[in-house]
Amino acid sequence: MQDALVPKVQDIDLKGEYPTNILAQLGKAGAYAHAVSPELGGTGLGLRAAIQAIEEVSKVCVSTGFMNWCQVACTWYLQNTDNTTLAASMLPDIAWGRKLAGTGLSNPMKHFADIEKIALMAVPVEGGFEVSGMLPWVSNLGPGHEFGVAAKIADSDEYMMAVVSDELEGMTLRCNAHFIALEGTGTYSCMFRKVFVPHFRVLAAPCETYVQCIRPGFILTQVGMGLGLVDSCIELIRRSNQRLGHVNQFLDDQAEDLAMDLQMARDRTYALADRLDDCQGSGVEDVALNRDVIQVRIVGSELSLRAAQSAMLHAGARAYVHGSAPERKLREAYFVAIVTPALKHLKKVLCALPEPALSAGSNI
Numbered sequence: 406m407q408d409a410l411v412p413k414v415q416d417i418d419l420k421g422e423y424p425t426n427i428l429a430q431l432g433k434a435g436a437y438a439h440a441v442s443p444e445l446g447g448t449g450l451g452l453r454a455a456i457q458a459i460e461e462v463s464k465v466c467v468s469t470g471f472m473n474w475c476q477v478a479c480t481w482y483l484q485n486t487d488n489t490t491l492a493a494s495m496l497p498d499i500a501w502g503r504k505l506a507g508t509g510l511s512n513p514m515k516h517f518a519d520i521e522k523i524a525l526m527a528v529p530v531e532g533g534f535e536v537s538g539m540l541p542w543v544s545n546l547g548p549g550h551e552f553g554v555a556a557k558i559a560d561s562d563e564y565m566m567a568v569v570s571d572e573l574e575g576m577t578l579r580c581n582a583h584f585i586a587l588e589g590t591g592t593y594s595c596m597f598r599k600v601f602v603p604h605f606r607v608l609a610a611p612c613e614t615y616v617q618c619i620r621p622g623f624i625l626t627q628v629g630m631g632l633g634l635v636d637s638c639i640e641l642i643r644r645s646n647q648r649l650g651h652v653n654q655f656l657d658d659q660a661e662d663l664a665m666d667l668q669m670a671r672d673r674t675y676a677l678a679d680r681l682d683d684c685q686g687s688g689v690e691d692v693a694l695n696r697d698v699i700q701v702r703i704v705g706s707e708l709s710l711r712a713a714q715s716a717m718l719h720a721g722a723r724a725y726v727h728g729s730a731p732e733r734k735l736r737e738a739y740f741v742a743i744v745t746p747a748l749k750h751l752k753k754v755l756c757a758l759p760e761p762a763l764s765a766g767s768n769i
Contacts (some may be wrong), residue, residue, distance in 0.1 A: 407465060414466045417589035418733055423547065423571075424469060424589065425505075428476070431462065431469075432502010437476040439620070441484050446497030448707035452622060456517065456629040463633025467737035468587050470630045471744070475545035477592075479506035481622045482553045483613070485685070486608040495551065504523055507545040507552035507570075509595070510623065511745040514565070517616065518746070518754055525556035525597060527565050533570065534558070534565060534604040534610075536545070540595040546578060547591050555612065565610035567602045577599040586736035621691075621698045624746060628674045631705030631741045635667045638712035638734050645719040657714035666708055673701045692759060699755045704744040706751070713738035 407429055416422040431437065439454035441447020448454070455477050463470030482502050483492045498504040516523040525538035536556050543552055548571060555566045570576050578593040609615035642660040653659075672765050675699055684691060713735040718725045724731035742748045 410462070410469060414733075415728065417466060417468050417474060418586065419573075419588070419728060420607050421583075421588040424472075425547075427469060428472060429459075429502050429504060431473060432476070432500075435501070436462070436473055437480055437502055438500040439479050440626075441496055441500045443594060445484065445492055445500075447480070447484075447500045451682040452626065452768070453538045453675045453682075456626055456674060456678055459629030459638070460633040463566055463630045464637045465633075466738065468590050470633055471587060472545045472590055474626055476502070476505065476628060477626055478508040478510075479551060479568070481619055481626070482566070482608055485619050485622075487615075488605075488608060490569065491605060491608070496631045499551065505547065505550045505592075508623075509540060509542050509543045509552040509554045510679040511542065512540055513555035513566075513616075513619075514623075514745050515750065518750055520750060520753070522767055523555070523557045523564070525554060526559055527556035528559045530735075533601060533605075533607070534567070536567075536569075536597045536602050538597050540588045540597075542582070542592050543595050544587075544590045544592040548572075550591070552595075553608065555616070558610065562716055563611035564613070564616075566608040566612040566615060567605040567606045567610075568608060569600065569602055569606060571595075573600050573602070579705045586733070586740050611646075618685075618730070622654060622685075624702050624751075625674065625677055625681060625698045627741075627744065628670070628702055628705040632667065632671055634676065634709050634734060634737055634741060635663065635670075638709075638716040638731075638738075639663050641669065641731055641734065642717040642719045643715075647717065647719075649702060649721065650743055653719050656715065656718055658711050663708070663712050663715065667712075670701065670704050670708055673697075673704070677701060693695055693761055696755065696758050696761065699751050699758075702728070702746070703748065703751050703755070706748045709738040709741040 432629050436458040439450040443449040448553045459473045462473050483496045499506045510523045522549040524540050524677050527534040527536045535562050551570050557564050575598040579597040580593050639660050716731045720731045
């Protein structure tokens with residue numbers, strides 16, 4: 406995989422090339438299939454393996470790691486729906502990369518955290534829903550790709566979630582922005598003009614309990630991007646020190662310090678992935694687990710920013726050349742901290758969660 410991806414990183418990052426062939430290769434290698442049960446065409450290895458796949462890809466290219474995550478997120482939606490007909494028909498192809506898929510939940514995740522208004526409205530009609538509105542940015546899209554959406558059900562306080570595609574009548578994809586990083590990620594705004602979404606495509610309606618079920622996995626798998634990025638920044642720092650170690654020793658955030666923090670974040674993330682696998686499908690919201698997931702996602706963002714800044718400072722003037730590896734890592738680190746749920750979003754949600762109860766015998 407490294408042999409195929411390394412030569413394409415600059416084209417993906419600077420030219421905005423969407424790496425269709427590489428994403429297909431990742432699918433054939435099983436990178437998207439680990440959080441999917443064998444009964445639905447996956448490997449059944451669990452969230453830990455899914456995160457590790459995203460981590461390995463993100464060491465080389467966070468853009469591609471992000472698209473890997475988008476694909477995994479869509480499999481997670483389908484793995485956890487009660488619509489078994491939909492899951493059985495779509496999951497095997499998405500899990501193995503024969504069909505590519507995005508997430509589409511940036512706006513609803515922010516809406517459910519009282520950050521912005523819901524963008525889509527769903528009107529119940531015979532056989533399904535008619536959806537209208539505009540999602541500003543959805544990634545890993547292209548002709549025929551699937552992606553998840555959530556919409557408010559008209560004349561109610563309920564919401565629905567579904568898997569849709571640009572192939573549905575009334576759907577239009579528009580590319581109307583250029584980004585400082587993550588340019589080659591197939592990111593589009595999506596226009597919905599009375600798009601008919603049949604019941605067959607509905608993940609859940611109403612979807613409050615369903616969203617509670619998928620949210621921890623949605624957030625935790627993102628940490629793989631940060632883990633991979635930090636690992637690669639540490640490698641850049643070590644390379645810089647071969648030439649500049651005599652002066653770099655005076656900088657904060659040395660490679661050894663970052664490596665220790667990375668290992669702790671990695672251990673916490675993998676342990677939480679195992680816990681999520683164990684409790685998945687219980688139907689009970691675990692507030693303590695949610696808190697731990699949010700905290701480790703925050704760590705992933707903050708550690709990414711520290712490591713990328715340190716890689717820039719260790720490299721010095723060479724890092725300040727447009728297109729240099731440390732410069733790209735810095736731009737990627739900001740993405741890890743800004744992609745939904747952003748660092749500020751995570752801290753807002755964490756603040757709103759109830760404090761954990763003190764165990765018996767705890768000191769106050």
